[in-house]
Amino acid sequence: MIANDSTTASVIIDFDSIKNLTASEALAIDRLILDELSSDVVLINQIGHYIIGNGGKRLRPMLLLLAAKALGKVEDHHLIMAAVIEFIHTATLLHDDVVDESVLRRGKESANAVWGNAASVLVGDYLYSSAFEMMVRNRAIDCIVRGEGEATARDLLLALRDDAPLAPIPGITYREGDEIVANPEREAIAELDLIPSPFAAGLVDLAKPLVYYETSRGCPFSCAFCMSSIDSGVRSFPMARIERDLLLLMEGGARTVKLVDRTFNYDAARANQIWRFILAQRSASKFHFEIAADLLTGENLALLAEVPPGQFRFEIGVQSGGEETLAKVERSSSLARLFGNVRRLKAETNITVHLDLVAGLPGECVAEIDGDNHHRVVRLQTVEIRAFGICCFSQVLCQKE
Ligand code: SF4
DSSP, X not given: OEEEETTEEEEEOOHHHHHHTXXXXXXXXXXXXXXXXXXXXXXXXXXXXXXXXXXXXXXXXXXXXXXXXXXXXXXXXXXXXXXHHXXXXXXXXXXXXXXXXOOEETTEEOHHHHHXXXXXXXXXXXXXXXXXXXXXXXXXXXXXXXXXXHHHHHHHHHHHHHTOOSTTOTTEEEEETTEEEEOOOOOOOSOGGGSOOTXXXXXXXXXXXXXXXXXXESOSOOOTTOGGGGSOSOEEOOHHHHHHHHHHHHHTTOSEEEEOOTTTTSXXXXXXXXXXXXXXXXXXXXXXEEEOGGGOOHHHHHHHXXXXXXXXXXXXXXXXXXXXXXXXXXXXXXXXXXXXXXXXXXXXXXXXXXXXXXXXXXXXXXXXXXXXXXXHHHTTOOSEEEEEEOSOHHHHHHHHO
C-alpha cells in the first residue's frame, strides 16, 4: 500500500505486515472455527476442515478485525462475527464450485471433486445454518432484516441515522434490552421495478465466473418441504426491465448467469419471450435456469431446439418418481409429462439437463432411496442427477403450518 503526495510522507506496508497486525486474533478465530465445525456427522467434519484448512488469505475476517482495532479494540463478538463471515464465504465457495463444475479450488481438488455435488451442497447449507446460529448467540447482532430486504433495509438505515424508534419498521427483529422484539411482516414489494437495478448501477462484478440474476420472485406451487412455498404467488419484473438487465449482463461479458427464479417457466409465453431475447443477442454468456419440465409447451420445445450447445443448462426438480409421495407433499406436477419432456429435451435440444431428487420424503425411507421411484428417474439417463436429503421432514412441515 503506497500513500504519496507532496504533503504526506510515503508509507509502504506489505500484505504480511498488515496480516501480522491481527495474527493473534486470527489464531483465536481458527480455534473458534474448529470448535463450531465439530459435528457428529463425519462428512461435515471432513469437508469443513478440508475447505477451511485449504489456504486462503482470510481477507474478510481480517478486514473486520482491522476495523474493530481502528475503532478501539477487538472483543469476543468481533471474533464470532469474523468466524461467521468465514463460514458464509466458505459455504458460497462450496456451492459455487458445484454450479461452476469446478474441480480445483486454491490449487487443490475442490470439495465437490472429492466428495461429490450433493455432499458439497449439504455441507455448504450446514455452514450457512451454523453461521446464523452463531449470529443469534452474538449479542452484538442487535437487529436483523427478515424476508424481502430492499425496502426494510432502507427504512432501518434511515431510522438508525436519525436515531428514530425501530417499532414502526415492519420486517425487522431486534433486541430491546434482554428482550427480542419481532415487528410484523412487511408486505411484499408489489412493483418489482421500483427496486433499482444493481447491474445498471454498476454494483455487480461481471468478471466473476457466476452472476446471480432474477426475473421473478415467488413460486406458484406449494410443495410442503420447500420454504419458497411460503410466499404467496409470483411477481415478475416488467419485460422491458428484464431485457435491459439481460443486455447489460451479456454486453458486459457475464460468463454464466444463474437465474434464481424459483420456477422460471411458470408462464410459458413469458419464458419463451425471454429465451428468444437471449438467443437473438448471439451472446457467449451461458444461462442456468430452474424450470418445471412438465410445464414446457410445444412452442417452448421448438424454440429450445435452437439453443447452441452449452449455452443453456436446466435444473429440473423431480423430487420423487412416485406419484403417491408427490401427492403427500402437495407437489402438483405431472410425472408422465415431466418424463416425456425431459426425454424430448435430451433428444431434440443441446441443453444440459440435470434433475434434482429429494431423499427422505414421506413413504421413501432408506430402503426406497434406491427403489423404484428413484430408478424411474435414473432411467431417463440425463447428464446429472443430484440428490438432496431431508432429515427432519416433519419439522419443515410444521414450520410451514
Ligand atoms: S416448485 Fe420448486 S420452488 Fe416451487 S414450491 Fe415446489 S420445490 Fe419449491
